[in-house]
Amino acid sequence: MSLSQQTREQARAIISRYPQARSALLPMLHLVQSEEGYVSADGISLCAEELSLTTAEVAAVATFYTMYHRKPAGEYHIGVCINPGCGILGGDAIWDKLSNRLGIGHDEVTADGKISLERIECQAACTHAPVMTANWEFLDNMTPESAIEVVEKLASGQEVISTRGPRIRTFKENELTLAGFDDGLVDEGGQADAEMLAGLNRAKELGQSAPGVKK
Amino acid sequence: MTVTTQTVTVTVDGVVVEVPAGTLIIRVAEMLGTAIPRFCDHPLLAPVAACRMCLVEIEGQGKPQPSCAVTVADGMVIKTQHTSEMAEKAQAGVMEFLLINHPLDCPICDKGGECPLQNQAMTNGQGETRFQGTKRTFPKPINVSAQVLLDRERCVSCARCTRFADEIAGDPFIELLERGAKQQVGTSEDQPFDSYFSGNTIQICPVGALTSAKYRFRSRPFDLVSTPTACEHCASGCALRTDVRRSTVMRRLAWDAPEVNEEWNCDKGRFAFPYTSEARLTHPLVRDEDGNLVPTSWPEALRIAAAGLAETGAASGVLTGGRVTVEDAQAYSSFAREVLGTQDVDFRARVVSNEETAFLANHVAGKPLDVTYGDLETAKSVLLVSFEPEDESPIIFLRLRKAALKGSTKVYSVGPYTSAGLAKMKGTLLVAGPRQEVSVINNAAEYLTSDSIILVGERAAQTPGALHAASELAQKTGAKLAWVPRRAGDRGALDAGLLPIGGRNTSEIMAAAGGAVKGLLIGGVSPEDVDGDLIAAVESAKFVVSLETRHTEVTANADVVFPVAVITEKSGTFRNWEGRDRSFSAVVTTPGALSDADVLGELAREVNKTISVTDFWASASKPAVVAGPVDASEVGSGQAVLSTWRHLLDKGALQSGEPYLAATARVAVVRVSPATAQKLDLIDGGTATVSCCGESASAPLIVTAGMADDVVWIPANSEGCSLNLPSGCVVSVSRGEI
Amino acid sequence: MTLTPVLTAHWDETDSYKISGYMRHGGYTAFKKAFATGPDGIISIVKDSGLRGRGGAGFPTGLKWSFVPQGDGKPHYLVVNADESEPGACKDIPLMLANPHALIEGIIIAAYAMRANHAFIYLRGEVPHVFRRVNNAIREAYAAGYLGKNIMGSGFDLEVVLHAGAGAYICGEETALLDSLEGRRGQPRLKPPFPAVAGLYASPSCVNNVETIANIPYIVNNGVDWFKSFGTEKSPGFKLFAVSGHVNRPGIYEAPLGITMRELLEHAGGVRNGHKVKFWLPGGSSVPMLTPDLLDTPLTYEDIAAAGSMLGTGTPMIFDETTSVVRAVTGWISFYKHESCGKCTPCREGTWWLSDVLHRFEDGHGTESDLDKLIDICEQIAGRSFCALGDAAATPFPAALKHFRDEFVQATISPASETFDPVAATVFAGATR
16 A cells, blocks of 8 residues: 555645754654654565665665554553563563463554553653553653553543643554644643652742742 | 874784874774774774774773774873783773674684684683573574575674665665564665675675675685686776685675775675676687588687788787787787788777777876876765776765765766766766767866876767867866776786777777778677677678687677686786776686787797887877767757666676576666656656667666757666667667557 | 752652643753853853762762863763663653753753753663653743743753663763663773763764753752852762662651761651661662661761762662562672663673572572682672673672671571571561561
């Protein structure tokens, strides 16, 4: 299946952002995933054609980065951080529980195509450990129980809200966001949560502040 | 111009040495005879410092440094593994890492016995492994092309192959895929590594990861006898090494010739050698009473041939073909003029013109090394006329690409469209169909200075006026002029005088056969190459002697056939396009194998004459270069002007018997401009048929932006698409297959 | 030492991430001062401030800017390293979620100083909501006339492009980041040439961390003396300390450099109740672990180095006595193996081998001689690999062995999961008990 004309035009729009066309390749591969849910051979060809590269040059890049899928990701791509900061604090237990419950392992998809699982590395949210992601939106401070609940809701089409972000949309929709196409969701989720405000709240509690910084 | 090189003084293992500033440490060590182990380093590739095998200690630096990437600074004190424990330990550590996942399959690996990893594991490694786990494995081997096979578990990720493909050949069809411990060389699913230069990656692979389908599991390096040779395919003049096992050529490698092919060659030169042992003629043949060709003795055949040729004498034509050595060419020249007494002699087995004859006599013959590879690299600009280097002289292509990437040389090409090769040379197209070439050449002065070079290909003979225009352009701008023929023997033949000064050219000889030309002496000439009917000429002539290596249509119709030696059986010299002599030795001994020169010498002896070596051009008259008559035939509706040349890999006789090589050939396509496609009602991607004079060829159509209008391009002599017509012909073009 | 919210001072206001929230507290005034000061003056200010790069290496920022050659006629590029992926580091991501305009204004000033008319923010791909917030900030800044052509009539043009990565820790290494930004595999480049001379598109470039750049408007607005009133002489200024692990109140704590780990830990509510610190890492998994006896070490570049570790990203992770060191180290080494780019032999093969052996320890199948071998492997990686990722990978094990040799010896007999109940180490252990 070849990609749509709209995707090709969006690819050209990405290219126009950069002084040199090849810089557009990473966002373009996100774009390709927004249509197909993975980087297909056609997706590689599209990038190669638009950037005057060989398909091998594109494949070399596509296979280097872990966010590019070789086969279709689930509608909801679930990441469980197993880096020690999260893994020890509960990420490993969450992984075991989820993987067992869904009957799929790392980089695998449920038979209905709804959920795929990935053992992810540090998500830069260690203060919120254990951390999961759904289509890369934060799901902070998880437990095995909350993990199961979230995934079952997603699988059955119920709404799940990111702990620091919007309602979880599909994998493809979020890939379009990462390709740089605005989705109007910037105001979703709070500006900061308890962990992000821990220091500020503590300072206020103690009456501490930085000299010269007006409250 | 004087070049002042700044030097610096450095110490390597206690030895003080003065070297040019900017030299890499590893090269300085080489100058001193110190071998620092290395894998990713290659003198013709940009440093990457990836393998870390060449780590050395530099005094004052806390950690070992990659000697392949650090240039010397004045006063630098360098300690290699011979004097530094830090360096020795670092190298041993890297070697241990390289071996933990390397299979222990040396006994069955093609590289075993000539393997840098094996050798350096012995010199710079440890005797035993401390690795106890399970080695990384991959399914093996995989084809990166029909010819090149990859065993990924042997790969050490030095990236020499991928860097060669990208930096040197400009064909990045192989790349490093995946990352970390899973990193591996590979291609994309839809595009194999079909580069004309792919075989070089096998040669520079420092392990046995890349092997050729042709040679894989065929031999052990220590069973081979190696001989330095020269390539017989094109006029580039590559130095080769031919490896023989029990009188059979097993493989050929590019050999070191910094002034010519550096360390590279093309796949045709590397793999196209099975023809040398295929269906060879073994005995002289003569006609019996019934007219059948039958084997006979050498004395008998020589007697009959000499008698026949003595009879036709000055009414003989001599067609030598372009595969002759300098020595053979001199013998033909002497035999034609002094033994037969004819001026009807021509080496050109292709379209010829008297304009070209005059051009070659005035501007090329007897002028060795007027323009060299080195000059191409330093020229400000190079103008290509009727010449597609990647297809027609691949080493010129590599050198021009190198020069263009350095930014020192700008390449311009007079041609119908921007070829892949031109794009890889970052070249600029001066767009011209065959009929516009002369005016474009006439107006090309703005691209040239006295620091420029004009390279004219042999196809210029197909365009009346082109050679005249090129010589005028050189005169006007002060640019140097060089001519690049397509065959290895062409330049030597020209210099030996195998050109019809005051005689008939190839086409004229054939046309006159049976009339004014009664006898024919024919070397390696194929009927499909020449402009005229060679077989009809052979049939018409009263007496025909053929010197050949294999049965051909010519031998089938000749009166006497002499088997002659192929390149592997004789020593000799090819003179490349520069006029540089490339000598080679026999690599196999075939009893009774005689070169063309040997046979001609014997024939001369039969009539009590001898072959002499004379400088033909010292006394030859040189006709003025006059533009030939322009073809002004009308281009009717449904028609276009043909533009064509041969791909490097085609149906050429010397490529037979090598299916893996043939499988990497470029697929034939038909090209027209968008406007012409519209005019001729052709569809991009559909099949188009080009036809003329009862011949036709069909191939997929590529509508090519920026191409000359009213021109159709197809490859000549290509598998499945062969139209043996010269550029400039008016042809019909239609949709679909006929 | 007191907490000093500067970058975080207004994160409790609901529009903190919008231009309105940023401008309510003096946002977008610093760049106008910068335009009045002139590029060289700004570089001097940043040099004088002593600001050190907040990405981990701590290189003086003003000095780095001054390496970009001026008047060379080539385009210059500012590239912001927003690829925060170091295990334990989680400061830039919150900063960009809650206060992206500080970054944007910092970019304007930094680009102006180094005469760059093009800036890129290389954001790791796995954070779409951060992407939204930063892209929105860029849009708002364009709309306000703070980005684009002839900003505020100054004659200075600046285009800012947000670029999403795609999952590769190595792209935090600045030359790998540049290759990635050019649409290539994120493998580090040979130096020289350094990015300041030939960086993005072979043009002079400067790569700076998010937090570093976000500091700039505050320094320009409040002055060098104000900035130096925080921290120490060698480590001036304030820092976003992200405290994570077995603490009661993990989160972002903004304090002067020089605050001790013990003080920070107290702000963070201490180690979770009933437990005590077993080991801690001052700033990411790439720095050697330290033991509780060093909790009073001031968190400065120089003091942490003297204590045998590195400040790194300044994002301390605290682990209590329920933690298996063998398991933690094995996890981190697996991470480096996963993230090794593959370019150089020591890192590619060394991390693979380390991981192979350490997993045997985690499973209880190590041998004592393996311990020497592991040390040897680390020594064969450190200082021999192409970039700092290899050095980082060679860091966790030697430090762990030094402090907790007994645990590794125990792992020659029994699996880590038997010696240390994994459930006890989880944050929900209490809830399930």
